[in-house]
Amino acid sequence: MPTVTNAFGTHELKRFDYRVATEAGADALARLDDDVLRSLDRHGFVVIENAVSTDDCDQLVAEMAPYIDATPHGLHGLGGTRRVGALVARSQASHKMIAHPAILRLAQSVLAEQRLSGDAVRIGGKSGKGEKGFRYPWQLHLTQIIDVGPGGGTDALPHHLKMHRANGMWVYDFQDAGIDPQVECMWALSDFTLDNGATHIVLGSHREQPRGGHVSHTEPTVQANMSKGSVLIWTGWSVHGAGANTSDARRIGMNINYALAFLAQEENQLLACPPHLARKLDPAMQRLIGYRQPAGALNYVAECQAPADSVLKGDFDVLVPGAHGHEMDPGIDGPTYAPADPAAFEEKRRGLEARKAEAIAADDLEAALHFKNAISVLTRSPRI
């Protein structure tokens, strides 16, 4: 792509090939990481080509097809596009992209270490960039298929979300804070072409002052065409928007964002992938989507338990007393949940069994599950 000169200087959309770097070995991959970070810093956007295979993309689209097919264009007021989320729960194939190593390393640099120019990690009144004690926690922020069908973005089916920047979509935009709160990725699950709606971008717009200003919205755009399996990355300050699809094929993209973990997630991952599904994920993915305590007390559950020590356990039930599973000292804590006396224990167990049976008879399966879990906790609690 040729260079572009606009209100923010002379810029270009740099492209780096992940497959080539992977085949060349560790040094080439480290160089790719540096190049990607430097290009993002300088131009506000960068493309990693061949980040996954076209088969990976096809598998993801096939897994998501039932959800996409069941979703009308323009649901949630966003015109011209079909938007479908909850990718972690719905598509195993998406995990490869959501947890792509080059993207995670970039997010670590931009979010944890605030490596982009003008930013810094500020903790306890001091500033730093990634050294011990100067890292912000971050996590997955949203997952969304953005499917621009034929006609999407034309006058007949306009995009209601025009050129925009992601910071500020949640109202508070951190203009003067000197931080990058989020990084966005657009995965090309089909080829992105000039006529099927490849994303429009304003190169350099992440450097607009004030940061959330509007000059950027009147600057000429270029389109980030890319082949299936590539990913376009930009900062939360970079101005962008979906293109119009004047072709007769769908443009299928997947928007994956990461943000600082002390902010609310735009797509609530703990609801989009609730504990009974999250339990089946590998621990790194559980943590990436937010089942952890990223900073101090944040995200504790019930009796100040970490998610891994509570909701991610098989039979954890918040309505069951003692579900935390921690031992009690009768001298200090009083009677335990499981009485030591065998007769009292049996009576308690029978009482819970009877209530479970009543719940089943009343077809209240949710209550029955609580009693089932209560019995499970009772039988494994220490009988002191």
Ligand SMILES: O=C(O)CCC(=O)C(=O)O
């Ligand atoms: O679909 C695209 O190319 C980008 C659109 C986008 O970021 C959005 O509308 O949220």
